Amino acid sequence: MKDGPSIARVAALIGDPGRAEILTALMGGQALTATELAHVADVTKPTASGHLARLLDTRLVAVERQGRHRYDRLADRDVAQLLESLMGVAQRAGAVRLATSPREPALRKARVCYDHLAGDLGVMVYDGLVGRGVLSAKGNAISLTTKGERFCREHGIDLEAASASRRPLCRACLDWSVRRHHLAGSLGAALLAHCYERGWAKRVKSSRVVAFTAAGELALVERFAP
């Protein structure tokens, strides 16, 4: 009967508002410094330091020290996925509050979900790829069709690099704002990288928002959406 308490330990860790804020900030995928995190959590440095220490020794975050700086990032994709599903259930749990929170519309439109594209655009792209027969979806078990491989080559998406890594190529990730799927996995990451390279979009500093240029959005929709 020791796994109950064990999950309680990490859940309790996430369960503090300050730490939760830190972790969500880290969902952006980039490593942040301790004072930056203290700022997003709206606490003093000592407090943040304490939080980070605890997050570290439960392996929820990983640290890299450079000079007098301390860069923290999420330990792992699994942690990111855990947080994402947490957002999923948290979202509909507070169904009422949802209405009263307009939230950044930009965040709903396009944001980075660890390393791939989420939000309205992400969902649109996913639907488009399935519609074009690039991806075959059975439930949430999805895979790249042979037609899809050709499609990627034509559009200059680096499949070799993407499939080299040991993580799954395609994964359906539930979008917490739209409650529908978007594309994750290394292919999802490659696609987002593609957007950056072409200058279609770039990250907004210290936020999960991905800002598309007008032309970039057009290009994305035209090529990948239905």
Next chain:
Amino acid sequence: MKDGPSIARVAALIGDPGRAEILTALMGGQALTATELAHVADVTKPTASGHLARLLDTRLVAVERQGRHRYDRLADRDVAQLLESLMGVAQRAGAVRLATSPREPALRKARVCYDHLAGDLGVMVYDGLVGRGVLSAKGNAISLTTKGERFCREHGIDLEAASASRRPLCRACLDWSVRRHHLAGSLGAALLAHCYERGWAKRVKSSRVVAFTAAGELALVERFAP
């Protein structure tokens, strides 16, 4: 910035040892009564009642009242999945403690994971099905092959019923004790049902353990494992 706190709320809810114990107990998939849950959490009835009330209004559990009884179950598959991934990261977080906790070996061997088979046997079956070409796995995006459909028919597994539901047919679920995949989704559920029907195994009362008979285990391995 309101999603941080929002996930914190549900995480904190899971973060209490008592409630965590309750939720893990409910991972068995069956609805349990309030006093039973008070017992597994090792608290008095008033305390448990309070916990359940809070779990209810955050929609982590659902309740069904029958006469003077109150039956609680997990609200949703998403919640079950959340808990499972929580176990995943919790498990390796306390890497040290793992060695010192012998834990029920029966639980490691075969247990129910919400509605499908997990543990050593679950993983073995999964590997076997992939090896036989019944399932095709690309990363963790898996699907039933045409060969696999024939295979199911031959073994009398009811595919129609399984694919009728709107949930995915196949899903790879990460096994927290073995750290490898086993089969989830409605096919996974159908397979476990199959084991019960044939008398190969039955649930152990008030535990997640699935007890296979000697003959049942043999039959399972012979038919589905490599």
Next chain:
DNA sequence: CCGATGGTTCGGCCGGCGACGAACCGTCGG
């Protein structure tokens, strides 16, 4: 060598939450 700045450690304060006992409400089985 000296400020400035990032991060950490230490003590102490305080609020909140979980726990319980006792009393209460409802349903069940005679």
Next chain:
DNA sequence: CCGACGGTTCGTCGCCGGCCGAACCATCGG
């Protein structure tokens, strides 16, 4: 109608954990 039993409500207590200020250590840029 009456005990028995499942569940809930209420009031109280005690502890744990988050928070901060102050002092401290380390690194950087001169």
